[in-house]
Amino acid sequence: MERLEDPPDVVIRRLPLYARSLRYLLDEGINSVSSQELGERINVTAAQIRKDLSYFGEFGKQGIGYDVEKLFNHIERILGLTQSWPVVLVGVGHLGQAIARYDGFHSQGLQIVGLFDTDPLKIGQKVADVEICAYAHMPQVIHDTNARLAIVAVPASDAQPVADILIDAGIRAILCYAPIILQTPDDVWVRYIDPVAVLHSMTYYLAREHM
Amino acid sequence: MERLEDPPDVVIRRLPLYARSLRYLLDEGINSVSSQELGERINVTAAQIRKDLSYFGEFGKQGIGYDVEKLFNHIERILGLTQSWPVVLVGVGHLGQAIARYDGFHSQGLQIVGLFDTDPLKIGQKVADVEICAYAHMPQVIHDTNARLAIVAVPASDAQPVADILIDAGIRAILCYAPIILQTPDDVWVRYIDPVAVLHSMTYYLAREHM
DNA sequence: TAGATTGTTAATCGATTAACAATC
DNA sequence: TAGATTGTTAATCGATTAACAATC
Numbered sequence: 353m354e355r356l357e358d359p360p361d362v363v364i365r366r367l368p369l370y371a372r373s374l375r376y377l378l379d380e381g382i383n384s385v386s387s388q389e390l391g392e393r394i395n396v397t398a399a400q401i402r403k404d405l406s407y408f409g410e411f412g413k414q415g416i417g418y419d420v421e422k423l424f425n426h427i428e429r430i431l432g433l434t435q436s437w438p439v440v441l442v443g444v445g446h447l448g449q450a451i452a453r454y455d456g457f458h459s460q461g462l463q464i465v466g467l468f469d470t471d472p473l474k475i476g477q478k479v480a481d482v483e484i485c486a487y488a489h490m491p492q493v494i495h496d497t498n499a500r501l502a503i504v505a506v507p508a509s510d511a512q513p514v515a516d517i518l519i520d521a522g523i524r525a526i527l528c529y530a531p532i533i534l535q536t537p538d539d540v541w542v543r544y545i546d547p548v549a550v551l552h553s554m555t556y557y558l559a560r561e562h563m
Numbered sequence: 564m565e566r567l568e569d570p571p572d573v574v575i576r577r578l579p580l581y582a583r584s585l586r587y588l589l590d591e592g593i594n595s596v597s598s599q600e601l602g603e604r605i606n607v608t609a610a611q612i613r614k615d616l617s618y619f620g621e622f623g624k625q626g627i628g629y630d631v632e633k634l635f636n637h638i639e640r641i642l643g644l645t646q647s648w649p650v651v652l653v654g655v656g657h658l659g660q661a662i663a664r665y666d667g668f669h670s671q672g673l674q675i676v677g678l679f680d681t682d683p684l685k686i687g688q689k690v691a692d693v694e695i696c697a698y699a700h701m702p703q704v705i706h707d708t709n710a711r712l713a714i715v716a717v718p719a720s721d722a723q724p725v726a727d728i729l730i731d732a733g734i735r736a737i738l739c740y741a742p743i744i745l746q747t748p749d750d751v752w753v754r755y756i757d758p759v760a761v762l763h764s765m766t767y768y769l770a771r772e773h774m
Numbered sequence: 775t776a777g778a779t780t781g782t783t784a785a786t787c788g789a790t791t792a793a794c795a796a797t798c
Numbered sequence: 799t800a801g802a803t804t805g806t807t808a809a810t811c812g813a814t815t816a817a818c819a820a821t822c
Binding site: 367386387390398400402403405406410411413415416417418 | 777778779780781782
Binding site: 451454501553 | 572575576579580582583584587604605606641642644645648650656657658660661662664665667668671672673687711712714735736738742743744752754755756757758759760761762763764765766767768769770771772
């Protein structure tokens with residue numbers, strides 16, 4: 353068996369998009385797709401798709417393309433999505449509630465198993481059937497649920513201490529909505545969702561139109 | 564005057580992070596910073612910061628570093644953030660409401676001037692002082708407010724037709740929260756916010772820990 | 775068989791980093 | 799002056815694309 357190279361992170365970040373597009377194809381009842389066709393749907397070149405997939409094996413047939421269901425299953429397995437992942441969510445403001453209530457998480461193998469907030473009025477209430485707890489309960493809940501994924505939706509000023517608690521309690525990957533760069537150990541994965549920064553990068557181009 | 568190269572998009576996408584970090588420095592009363600110090604705060608190398616800034620001019624002093632306020636103002640001007648930008652938001656579900664209510668938009672020069680939804684029960688109601696209107700009013704509102712930025716927070720199945728209407732009405736940049744890749748003309752900027760895809764890319768690594 | 779499309783290699787392109795002269 | 803840090807060039811690194819033999 354030949355040794356395959358470690359796939360770069362940029363490839364890993366595209367895999368979920370491939371998986372999703374394949375799911376849509378399945379829903380449409382399409383059961384075969386070429387790299388060309390798949391690429392057109394997600395604005396990626398056919399060569400890039402084939403190259404990306406080649407990090408993980410050979411999933412297609414020359415002259416034919418890919419079996420949608422088979423490739424979908426392969427990618428789900430590669431991403432670890434054959435299991436459901438427990439996720440804790442810190443910060444149950446408007447955004448946190450929207451996240452907790454979004455069933456796109458649950459249907460995609462991401463189960464919110466803990467909600468945390470500092471607001472005494474919120475603690476004890478339930479959102480989407482999960483009780484909101486005080487920060488003090490984080491370690492216990494993370495331990496009991498074996499969660500390694502966390503979503504941080506607290507104000508910027510709270511994000512770093514919250515991340516510290518989470519990591520200390522065993523969290524290994526954080527999706528951070530707070531507009532701040534977290535300082536974390538090398539063995540913790542952190543990704544950011546930052547709509548204001550994204551919009552600001554587009555105003556750059558808009559400000560230059562018609563000039 | 565020398566001709567400066569067009570900055571790559573990857574540089575443009577970092578500018579808002581520099582701007583934000585500089586704002587935090589200002590708030591802390593720090594008025595001078597080196598590329599090294601700034602880089603440590605946002606996990607970027609000093610060389611990258613200097614190289615990025617060099618696309619736009621010379622803003623520092625050898626031996627000293629950068630004047631925080633001056634550099635901040637420069638970057639805001641580069642990004643077009645000396646003006647406020649009208650933004651329309653389509654889809655006023657939980658997520659849309661969280662976005663409309665988030666004052667981080669307003670305080671950062673992004674003013675929500677239009678809210679749109681298909682739900683007859685929502686139409687006519689107000690969120691954050693803006694009335695929710697039917698899709699039919701989009702062209703008029705976009706025209707009247709001169710909005711060129713839009714946020715799409717509708718279900719995946721609605722996102723493409725909504726984008727078509729927006730673009731037809733004059734929108735030139737879209738921030739899309741729907742889990743679908745939009746097909747748009749070349750002169751429209753589209754960026755995506757996709758928490759599920761981000762989490763799925765992290766499960767890849769988590770599934771491989773301790774193996 | 776002829777046509778289509780894969781998987782892979784090599785070429786290209788672009789982004790990051792290292793290094794250092796200039797200079798505050 | 800000595801020390802620090804910029805702006806910029808060149809070197810390196812990494813990702814994308816083009817091309818094509820293999821083969822369904």
